[in-house]
Amino acid sequence: MATVTASLPLRAAARAGPAPSRAPPSDAAFFPGRPWQRGLAARGRPREPAGWFRAEALSGGGGGGPPRREPMAPPYNVLITGSTKGIGYALARKFLKAGDNVVICSRSAERVESVRNDLKKEFGEQHVWGTVCDVREGKDVKALVDFARDKLEYIDIWINNAGSNAYSYKPLVETSDEALIEVITTNTLGLMLCCREAINMMWNQPRGGHIFNIDGAGSDGRPTPRFAAYGATKRSVVHLTKSLQAELQMNEVNNVVVHNLSAWHGYD
């Protein structure tokens, strides 16, 4: 996939601030003082109201007594899947530049180590951590949560960026089993495993959290000839996000919000 320099301003989407109404706030309210981030706000927001970014964080998991509230405030703890190159890496740099703490990961231990070392040199020892995680493996994703808890205690922003097109551009009838399995397990199963673990982690956090699912070509319903499988998986990202928003709303979980994020807009 193409490597791009992304400036996806997810950071500010997690900014605390009272939002008692169910109406979507204006972009300016979300990104005060940062005009370059406002365009992304709309794309990063849930496409259907789901508690509309209640910035208050309620303690999750039920239990008696009033919920413990803790506002989200920077610096944020951010976890980005598939962040050793491309958009994930660009995002990691952007958050680090803003002073946040970042957990990076990918399938290659070598790449994680080398990218982490480079980022540590630039942004300091205590801001970036890295671990191996194949998002298609449930045990890896659980281990990623354990790693993040161990290093940072909680995660404010979890970005599901890891994705694959298997570098395959041909009609479906010519596409190999391996390419189909790679695309579908990464973009669909991997995303579901990550959302499940991220929600489980975040609703027990007093600060709650925001999960961003990166979509892509096909997510708007338009055909994607020569990468039909990829387009179908990206279309499903939109559906998954909406269903998770509905599930959270159904369970009155107000402190975790799932968003779709379009990575093809808003580059620097």
Ligand SMILES: NC(=O)c1ccc[n+]([C@@H]2O[C@H](COP(=O)([O-])OP(=O)(O)OC[C@H]3O[C@@H](n4cnc5c(N)ncnc54)[C@H](OP(=O)(O)O)[C@@H]3O)[C@@H](O)[C@H]2O)c1
């Ligand atoms: N590039 C674009 O123009 C574009 C446009 C719209 C949407 N997107 C979406 O944006 C996201 C990133 O795209 P990109 O172009 O930046 O991709 P990329 O350059 O190919 O980078 C993908 C990253 O994900 C990691 N990765 C791949 N499979 C993984 C897995 N199973 N588990 C964990 N990490 C994995 C890769 O590292 P390892 O190989 O070491 O695991 C790498 O760090 C994808 O979801 C893509 O669909 C991209």
